[in-house]
C-alpha cells in the first residue's frame with residue numbers, strides 16, 4: 001500500500017518538526033499521487049481508520065536525538081544488520097523506547113519507507129515488539145519500538161551476567177511457546193502471511209519476567225541491500241546456523257523456513273549451545289549437524305540437555321521438546337510441522353505441573369497429523385481422536401470438586417452405555433458369523449433392543465450415581481475397550497494410532513478438525529491459572545461414503561492421581577430426533593493417563609555440589625503404573 005508523503009508531516013512540514021504527532025492528526029494533509037487513483041471520501045476515511053488503528057506516531061529527528069541523548073554511545077544497545085539501536089526516553093510521555101537508526105545503504109524513498117512502516121505497524125501481537133512510530137527526516141530513517149528491558153534470549157543463554165541464575169526448564173519452554181505464538185500470528189493470523197526470515201535467539205527479546213517478544217519481523221523490505229544489489233547484507237552471515245536448507249539451495253523461503261529457524265532456537269533452549277559455535281570442535285560447531293544423530297537415538301536425549309539445567313526437567317518433557325525440535329528441523333520443508341501445531345504442543349510443555357511432568361497433548365489439537373504421531377512415540381500425545389470443547393476445558397481447569405463429580409458421573413453413564421453397546425456389537429458379530437444375512441434381517445429388532453438396553457443402562461447408571469454407591473469398575477471399561485478390539489500402549493507406534501483412528505472412523509485432523517488456541521500472557525506457574533482454550537470440532541465430510549455419521553468427542557483429563565492409568569473408550573448410540581438413529585453414533589473416547597508413566601519420570605539433580613563436578617542422573621522411579629485391568633486379573 002502506498003501512503004502519501006504529506007500524510008506524515010515530519011517529512012515536509014516545519015511545524016511537525018517541533019512537535020510529535022500521530023498519523024491521524026495529520027490525515028487532513030493527505031494528497032494523492034500518481035500511484036493512487038482519485039480517492040473518494042469514503043476511501044480516505046478507510047485509510048484514516050487504518051492509521052488510527054495502528055496509532056503510529058511520527059517523530060522528527062530532533063525529538064529522537066533528544067530521547068537518545070544525541071545518540072550517545074552510552075545509549076547504544078547494539079548494532080545489527082539494519083543499523084544501530086539506541087535506548088531512549090520520549091520527552092513527551094517519558095516512555096522508554098528503542099530507536100533503530102536504519103543504515104543509509106540502499107536508502108529507501110519516503111513513500112516506500114512509509115508504506116513498509118505502516119504495514120509493519122499493523123502487525124500487533126503481545127509476542128511481537130510493538131512499533132511505536134518512525135521518523136523519515138531528510139536521509140534519516142528511524143524506527144521507534146517499545147523498549148524490552150530484559151535483553152535477548154541470546155544474552156540469557158550465553159552471556160549471563162555474574163550471579164544470574166540460568167533459566168530453568170519451564171522458563172525455556174515458556175519462551176519457546178511465546179515465540180511460537182508470535183510466529184503463529186505472523187503465519188496464520190495475518191493476511192497475507194508474513195515470513196519472518198530472521199528468527200534467531202538474538203531476535204527474541206525478553207522482558208523482566210522472561211516474556212518473549214520477537215523483533216525485526218517484517219523488516220526484510222527495509223533491509224539495506226534490497227535497493228542496492230551490490231550491498232552484501234551482514235545479516236546473511238548473522239542468520240547462518242538458523243537458515244533452512246532451502247535458503248542455502250537458493251529456493252524460495254516459505255513459512256516452513258521460519259519453522260526450521262524456530263527449531264534451531266528450540267534446540268538452543270534445550271541444549272544451551274549456540275547455533276554456530278566456532279570455539280567447539282569441528283563436528284560440534286554446527287548445532288543442527290551435531291544434534292541430528294542424537295535425534296535418532298532417544299536414549300541419548302538426556303545427554304543433549306543444557307548442563308546448566310542440572311537435569312531438572314521431566315524426561316517426558318525433554319522427549320517431547322526434542323521430538324518437536326527434530327520435526328521442525330526436517331530437511332524437507334513440507335515435512336516440518338505448522339507453527340500452530342508447534343505452538344499447541346509447547347503450550348502443554350510450558351505448563352507448570354506439580355510434579356513437573358507435562359500433560360498429554362490431545363491429538364486432535366493438531367491441524368496436522370504428523371505432530372501427534374511424533375509426540376505419541378514419546379507417550380506424549382493421547383492417541384484418541386477427540387475434540388476438546390471449551391466447556392470441557394473449563395470443567396477440567398476448574399478446581400471445583402462439584403464439576404469433577406459431575407464429570408465422573410457423566411463418564412460413568414457413558415461407560416454403562418458403552419458396555420451395553422459393545423456387548424450388543426459382540427452379539428451381532430456372533431450372529432453375523434452364524435448367518436450371513438441374519439444381521440440385516442434382524443437389524444431393526446437389534447436396534448430396538450439396543451435402544452432399550454441403553455435406556456436401562458442410563459436408568460441404572462443414574463440411580464447408582466444418585467445413591468452415590470457402586471461405581472462402575474474400570475475393568476469393565478477395559479472389557480469395553482477389548483470388545484472394540486482396540487489395543488493401546490504408551491509406546492504405541494504410528495500404526496497403533498492409525499488403527500485407533502480408523503476404528504473410530506474419525507477423519508484425519510487435517511481434514512476434520514479445527515483447532516483454536518488462545519492463551520494470554522498469564523500463562524504462568526499454575527496450570528490452573530493457565531488460560532487456554534483448545535477447541536476442535538470433528539465435522540462431517542459429505543463426500544465420503546460413510547455408513548455412520550460419527551461425532552467423535554472426547555477430552556483430555558489430566559488426572560492428578562499418579563496411580564490411575566486407564567483408558568476408557570465409550571461409544572454410545574444416541575437418539576437424536578433430527579438425525580437418523582441408525583446412522584448416528586457418538587463415540588466418546590477418553591483417555592486418562594497417569595501423571596507418571598515410565599516415560600514420565602523426572603530427572604533431578606539438586607545435588608549441586610557433587611564431588612565429581614559431573615551430575616549423575618537421578619531418576620525418580622515412577623510409581624508403578626496401575627493398569628486396573630491387570631489388577632482385576
Ligand SMILES: Nc1ncnc2c1ncn2[C@@H]1O[C@H](COP(=O)(O)OP(=O)(O)OP(=O)(O)O)[C@@H](O)[C@H]1O
Pocket residue numbers: 077078079080081082083084085098129145146147148149151152198202203205215216235238
Ligand atoms: N525493542 C528493543 N528493546 C530493547 N533492546 C532492543 C530492542 N530492539 C533491539 N534491541 C537490542 O539492540 C541490539 C541490536 O539489535 P538488532 O535487532 O538491530 O540487531 P541483532 O538482532 O543483534 O542483529 P540483526 O539485525 O542481524 O537481527 C541488540 O542487542 C538487541 O537486543
